[in-house]
Amino acid sequence: MNAIELNGVSVRAGERTLLESVDLSVPEGAHLLLVGPSGCGKTTLLRVIAGLAAPAAGRVSLFGALASEGQRVVMAPEKRGIGMLFQGGALWPHLNARKQLEFVLDCCGTPRAQWKERVAELLEWVELPGYRERMPATLSGGEAQRLALARAIASSPRLLLLDEPLGPLDEELRGALLVKLHELHQRLRLTVIHVTHAPLEASDYATRTVRLRSGRIVDDTQAPGVRA
């Protein structure tokens, strides 16, 4: 089954066209790299998939279920089973690391008795085990991004959207986070859509690369292989 199915999706902002009749099918378990110059519509495409932006026309289906048709949103964002890692993390500034994760666990119906164990597990996995009570303002860029990754997967999503997650990080941290993302993809068999304007650094892990220009798909290439 396809995880994502876009048919003729167009998005407009006033007179400007952000996406023009985009057709895209992404099979389950794929790691798709979405590349292109700034302003070409990469983030808009992610937001349409997440239900955060309404298309002007077209159909969006997720795992076989209709998510939106034209301007009609059929499935609210919170019902789509999506995790998203935003550029810069977008951590909630008033909640500490533990509460960030507990909020997600609460929303997705995880029994309260399991929260402590699950929070510890997630923080352990992103290598922030002693950071339970730390506030976002006290974290470095890399730490904040790893906490945001833990938050994105806390609800056990089937689809993970990454919006330029490596942007603000230095080279060493980029490498470490990429390995984490790859590990996640392999372990959970998640479908990953990874937006970046620097495709080279992530291309080793991607199964497919889609290139956008001026709101249109101009290239769609299957990757030769994935680095082990």
Added chain:
Amino acid sequence: MNRVLVALAIALFALAGLAPLVAMLPRIESADLGAMFAARNLELLGRTLLYGGGVALIAVALGLPFGFLVARTDMPLANLLRPLGIVPLLIPPMILAMVWTVLADIRGAPAAYAVSAISTFPIVALFSARAFERIDARREEAARLAGGWCAALRADLPLVLPSTACGACLAFVFTVNDYSIADYVSWLGQPKFSVYAAEIFANWRIESRPGLAVASAVPLIAITLGALVPALLLRRKGAMASLSGDFRQPTRFELGAWRWPAFTFCLALVAIGGLIPLARLFYEAGGAARGFELARVSRAFALAIERGREDLANSIVWSAAAATICAALALVLGHALERSRIGRALEALVVVPIGAPAVLLSVGVIVLWNHDWSARFYDEGGVVVLLLVGRFAAFAVLIATAATAALDPRLEESARLAGAGPVRTLARIVAPLLRPALVGGWIGAFVLALRELDVTMLTPAANRTAMFRIFNQVHFGRDDFVAAMALMLVFLVLLPGTLWSLFARRRLELLP
């Protein structure tokens, strides 16, 4: 955003702020429309516009430099003078009029202009100060490298002036809709100073011509809305231009030899607007010209507490209830205004109660609720709370809108993707982040409600407030009692903001 919640909030807002105005429209008769353009009406309207425009200009002349000096310079005691600069805005305008007409021995139009300018310059100062603080250091540094501090200031001004203009528009609206200053100044004797809001009041109360009262209010509403709409647009251009994530705080301008003259200017404004009036009230409470004694101050306060206890309690309870409803509306509507597609249209609707004269809102409430079936509500505090919500909810809503605009939408989007519905996202993510704005809206509504006189004059249930008691007693010449009551009211007005400043770590958001 949850549509049911937003619909409920809109319904409550409309019931309190719009329905009374709409209820008045059928009262207009064709003769009233003709009378609208009578020479006297037009003359009053012209005078009122001149009055509002003049006051707004003086407010800019005082408020812009004050805002700049306290927010962005190394002037001595800038951090202390900044909060003190808000005090004139919080003191009821009629109390300022009471003090300064005696102290400066001024009457008529000059008194009204001076008192209104003192009362409204803090609005311009607050807007200007916020805009000066939101200039990214790098922009300013680029200008400094090109031509020093003067060039930096020249580069800053175009970024600040939209906010200053927004403050000036609000100062204009406050002035043309105020009834209390002109009424007090005219009550003192010749020369009288009549304004348009007083005419609307007279048409209702003295002439008993409600249709004429409404018809004559229409031009004033049109003019104030004409000032408010640009104000809203300007604030989006200026102060609400949200801070980007990598914002760098600007450094303070060095005043050099001008530090102390600047300090004297700001101190003089704070003294004229706040310290001297409060000192004068204290002096009045102690007997004033009859011989000041501290024992008399105690007696005046004891008398004020004994006779005014019920009025003070009513003022506190009704204002707090109204402020709480305003804050709840602010969270839901303020957020919806910024985030929903119909936000801009809703915003135009929300400002209508600000644009309408308070007297008209009050008359509308009488028309709407003075019936047998609603007698219990009309005769008790419920109607007062509704009046105050109608009058002031818009301010709280606009403050929350401005704060929402500065909030990164991704914080809400990530909550939605985590599985939180719109209500949970609003309660658990948005509300805590908007807390300074919601508390600011609460305090703003509470303060404005406590010092409100215009809407309380016509509705019988609202006659039992501290401000109305002061207004009544002024006319009976009870100076010591009035001074003590006024001081207690000012204390209540200043209390919430002072407590927040002392105990909260984040600065209160008080601006729309």
